[in-house]
Amino acid sequence: MKYLNPSHRTIILLIILCCCQSKKEQAQFQQELKSINLTRGEITLCGSEAGQFGKVSFSLGCSEDVKEDFNLATALLHSFEYTEAEKVFVKVIDKNPECLMAYWGVAMSNFHPLWAPPTKEELEKGSATIKLARTLKNKSSKESDYLEAVATLYDDWTTLDHNTRLQKFEKAAEGIYTKYPDDKEAAIFYALALRAAASPADKTFVKQRKAGDILNAMFPNEPDHPGIAHYLIHTYDYPELAELALPAARKYAAIAATSAHALHMPSHIFTRLGLWDESIESNINSMSAAKCYAENSGMKGHWDEELHGLDYLVYAYLQEARDEKAKEQLVYLQSMNEVVPLNNKDAYTFAAVPTRYALERKDWKQAMALELKPADFPWENFPWERSVVSFGKVLGAVHLRNEAIAKEALATLYTNHEKLIEKNKAYEANQVQVQIKASEGLIQYLQGHKDEAIRLLAEAAALEDATEKHPITPGEVVPARELLGDVLMEMKEYSKALEAYEANLKRHPGRFNGLYGAAQAAQKSGDIKKATTFYQQLIAIAKLSDTKRPELATAESFLKQNI
Structure with a gap:
């Protein structure tokens, strides 16, 4: 360098310094990336159609050689296959560390807006990923908008509650949707954000209807997009709206046939509409895919998605009076020694399935003897879910006129409710409050009040x-x-009982015991036409019954005499 003039030497030294600094920054970046416990590996999903996840075109700012992987990861994200989506987003990062949207994808894969709130580990992972992504220099304003939108789900997570962050995410998603009107994914994720932030107490369904309008406008031109069909099902998963989701429900499983969750989701709408055959088929397929996933991924035990489908399957079997089929699933559930991950889906299924099996068949002795199983499950973390068993015990004890056990189970409901209030879980506390009031009412009836x-x-x-x-x-x-x-029937208030049953069937169409109760109430109040209709519906839904419930014999006898 002695033959160079001073200005040239200065420029070269600056270039060398910058290169050294750049290498140092890159090394530090890679070290920080490595410190985040990102999920890596090949995707291991399996379903009725291998490799079928739907069609997505969305790869902002990424190099050409990772676009296919990015779109696959986004498709997996839309079907809530969060672990597998993260694997593919991380694969993109490993190939193209400057692809900011892949970091966005990892953060989205760890939040689960329509499921249970994320764990501490998931929040820490998402926060660290966003922090690292914010240091990337070559990012467009649109990419920054997407990153900052998902950041609202993680920023200040130690001080802001889950619902507050969902509301912030909705506002941020709306900003992207408004700013980039031609971005299909912006519209789809905004619809998801609206559904996630909707209040369960809003019976006008303002946010759900808005989300539905956005998605329905896109569905005809994007019939194979997994997010549109999936979010339509979630958006309309209410008694008043379920009919609107039926086209999406009957399409979604074919769009993303390699996803156990996609195979299950249509049953949400089938259940709402009392379409039990379709619900059964949906959940059998979903459980099969979930078992396959657990085996292929080397999972020790059963995947939570399998248990989730099992609860829906048992519910449908019981409405069709296929009690032996339901019992097979109950026995299978009780044989499970390990489930992954331990969460509210597992807890609810473990509590609800044996309770349903007893109550739907009116086996009051079995209901009164219900216990929390498996005994080594961390039930202390799930006050709402374990309340299902206590409520079942109340119903069994009241019917057997065992006031002591009924009151003991009610006391457990009080304790669970208090714990939920302490944890600021208002929705779950409200659900237990319903059980408490119903239990108090039944005990009052037992006492003659x-x-x-x-x-x-x-x-x-x-x-x-x-x-x-x-x-x-x-x-x-x-x-x-x-x-x-049921209580009004026992009091011989048949017209009022019919009114209650009919109102219930509007929200729970096709329920076996609801139909039977309505038929009995109509018959005893002298409305033979209505009684005939309800008995015919009962016989129709139980056409595949594998047991002879006494209600069916009553229905057949009535119809023989009145048709």
């Missing part, structure tokens, strides 16, 4: 009607308004 019993059961029914069920469950183990009808 009929007016008070009706008042409490009516309050429970109104409270249940005012909020929506959680997607985790196909439905309440016994709807409160159906219980109200």
Whole structure:
């Protein structure tokens, strides 16, 4: 360098310094990336059609050689295959570390806006990923907008509650949707954000209807997009709206046939509409895919998605009076020694399936003897889910006139409710409050206080009607308004009982015991035409019954005499 003039030497030294600094920054970046416990590996999903995840075209700012992987990862994200989506987003990062949207994808894969709130580990991973992505220099304003939108789900997570962050995400997603009107993915993710931020107490469904309008406008031109069909199902997963989702429900499984979740999701709508055959087929396929996934991924135990499908499957079997089929699934569930991950889906299924099996068949002795199983499951973390068992015990004990056990189970419901209030879990606390009021009403009836019993059961029914069920469950183990009808029947208030049953069937169409109760109430109140209709519906849904429930014999006898 002695032959160069001073200015040239300065320029060269600056170039060398910059190169050294750049290498140092790159090394530090890679070290920080390595410190984040990102999920890597090949995708291991399996379903009725291998490799079928739907069609997505969305790869902002990434190099050409990773676009196919990025679109695959986004398709997986839209079907809530979060672990597999993260694997593919990380594959993109490893190939193209400057692809900011791949970091966005990792953060999106760890939040799960329609499921349970993320764990501490997921929040830490998402936060670290966003922090690292923010240091990337070559990013467009649109990419920054996407990153900052998902950041609202993680920023200040130690001080802001889950719902507050969902509301912030909705506003950020709306900003992207408004700013980039030609971006299809912006519209789809905004619809998801609207559904995630919707209040379960809003019976006008303002946000759901807005999300539905956005998605329905796109569906005809994007018939194979997994997110549109999937989010339409979630958006309309309400008794008042379910019919609107039927086209999407009957399409989605074919769009993303390699996803166990996609195979299951249509059953949400089939359940809402009492389409039990379709629900059964949906969940058999989903459970098969979930078992395959657990085996292929080397999972120790059963995947939570399999248990989720099992609860929906048992519910449908019981409505068709296919009790032996339901029992097979109950025995299978009770044989499970390990499930992954341990979460509310597992807890709800473990609690609900044996409770449903007893109550739907009116086996009150079995209901009164219900216990929390498996015994080594961390039930202390799931007050709402374990309340299902306590509620079942109340119903069994009341029917067997065992007031002591009924009150003991009610006391457990009080304790669970208090714990949910302490944890600021208002929705779950509200669900347990429905069970408490219904239980108090039934005990009052057992004690001979009929007016008070009706008042409490009516309050429970109104409270249940005012909020929506959680997607985790196909439905309440016994709807409160159906219980109200049952008590009114015992009081020989047949017209009022019919009114209760009919109102219940609007929200829970095709329920075996609801139809039977309505038929009995109509018959005893002298409305033979209605009784005939309800008995015919009962016989129709139980056409594949593998047991002879006494209700079916009653229905057949009535129809022989009146048709």
